Amino acid sequence: MISSNILAGLNPQQREAVALPQESALILAGAGSGKTRVLTTRIAWLIQTGQSGPHSILAVTFTNKAAREMLTRISAMLPINTRGMWVGTFHGLCNRMLRAHFRDAGLPQAFQILDTQDQLALVKRVLRALNVDEEKYPPRELMYFINNNKEAGRRPPAVEVQDEFYRRMAELYAEYERQCNHEGVVDFAELLLRCYELLSRNEILRAHYQQRFAHILVDEFQDTNRLQYLWLKLLAGAHNAIFAVGDDDQSIYTFRGASARNMFDFEREFAKGRVIKLEQNYRSQGNILDAANALITHNKNRLGKNLWTAEGGSEALRLYEAPTDLEEASFIVEEVKALRATAIRLSQIALLYRSNAQSRVLEHALFNAALPYRVYGGLRFFERQEIKHALAYLRLASNPDDDGAFLRVINIPARGIGGRSVEVLQAAAQQRGISLWQAACSTPLSGKAGQGVAQFVRLIEQLRQQCAPLSLAETVELVVERSGLMRYYEGERDGLDRIENLAELVNAAAGFQSEEPSMAVADAAAVDGAAQSVSDPDPRLALLDEFLSHAALEAGEHQAAAGSEALQLMTVHSAKGLEFDAVFISGLEEGLFPHENSLNEAEGVEEERRLMYVAITRARTWLYLTHAQTRMLHGHTRYNIASRFLHEIPAPLLRRLGTSGRRGYGTANASATVLGYNTSEPASPWRVGQDVLHPKFGNGTIVGVQGRGSDARVMVNFRQAGMKELAVEYAKLTPAS
DNA sequence: ATTAGTGGTGTTTTT
């Protein structure tokens, strides 16, 4: 049997999972237990044993990285064309389906996708158009409100309103929707909801896809939200098998609506008891795994699972307490150099942190030490200002009713159209129920602004015509040139980088068109018996729209050359699914990790702990845990105590490195300056780590001190009342043991 | 209309 090749090297549980019959099942797979391997091998096995063609397989992941990884691995196992398979993120797959059936979904062919920036801008525009008080209805909050509701599958009428505030929020949600439909744009959540509604309302399409995808495989199932669950359920119908792989201990996206409930529901509704646990870890050495296991047992809400490894004992975890964040960074630099000297590749070393803001200090130190590094996250390629400008022109060329794109570039480069003129256009558009573009075409303005608008209209019209016969790369090149963006940045201060990025955008387009022949046409044509849903998309325009979708959905993950020998810097969230020989987890401080915003939420700390669990289990051999006594944040020095998670790791697993750990308090003058204290001043009783009693809030621990003398303020974490900032002069604090 | 400068404010994590 050929299939024995594929199954070789798997342990009994993995093998059982891969070769399950065609029924739904839940695979509870711990970190490093070969989850991705099982998933990809399952696909290969289904195909190789002739149980399924590539055409019948749909695999969903959460990140584009994971999707690519999966395709690579499948191609390595089987010499087949993976084109027939649907492999991608929920958003990517929904987009693909909506592009193929835009008419049935009630969308214009050239519908555009809003990223978070665009969405927030649109929300603000809606609020402004209605003269809503932004103090009372903060744009951000409205955006979350909209997204949360969509992710729960609720359109405005279905929103439960308890009070006036939420009644109004629901109204604004409806207004936002109206505007989106007008402009032909969809946000991330809309992709999912719209696709779900398309399938649930259109029987022909639903039947088609249900018949097609006999095998649905889901990675990182613990991260699915309600709507995604319902979407899967719809697609599975009564007969298809869902093979779901997940780990409740690695659920770190509940803030985005992910719910462990889905795992319970799935087991009940689909798997019906077919649950396989993968508990053998092939990644980490003993001590690292012991630390992870010990940590996670502090969580109450678990399905229960314990990882073990056949690997023997190992290096202790290394713990380092730095006086400042700067010294934490230089410690890391030194250790990285030492690791490199023992022939560890830089690309096998990761520096992890809780929030993106922490990367600056690290980057600075690495730069000075001339260590090559690569930062994931932060500002991505397609989110850069100059790129967004260029994309806005492209969007207008495809869909001129996109008001967001219109506003972004109406006066870039400057055409003499100021806020005043834009307001006139907006008023005209609103009054007549038309887009800004239509208003610009039909509203005569006087003077310089009028000329500017006319010039802009002509430019866009020219672009639309001239692009028609061109390839994607040529289109992008033309737009970048003719829009005047190149010239505009030639005159700017930091324009050089931006010009390079614009050139890079042309390259990206060239790469895209060669590797991504338009799918929408083929997908639509593949639906037999649904002739009315087959639209007649112009393949060239479709390719431009696919490129624009790609820009929104995949914001350009690698900006540095992938695979280059560089240190890997990223947040813990983006490290999920990856593994490294050596891992540094930095900033292990109360308030940072666990993040202070999570302390007030009911399940907040448990999620932070899962996050820490994810971080620890990224490491194969070496794991460094670092924290700093003081840290610059938001322009202020903060005084932090060690993260509770450090106390939850058994002491014998840890080895303290370096200093006395107390350096910086009172001894060296340099440190005293850093701390902002005058060394001659008597030590204040209010110090980080001090337990205190407050008449109203009860017992707590000081976690931060700011200022001194009568201005002094302390941050106290109260056991009952949570975090409070108090002025020492007024708060009746007493030291407690 | 555009620019520079100011002051106030907020902030996790990501498709």
Added chain:
DNA sequence: CACCACTAAT
């Protein structure tokens, strides 16, 4: 600190 929204000066 960094991003904004608003104001004053060109």
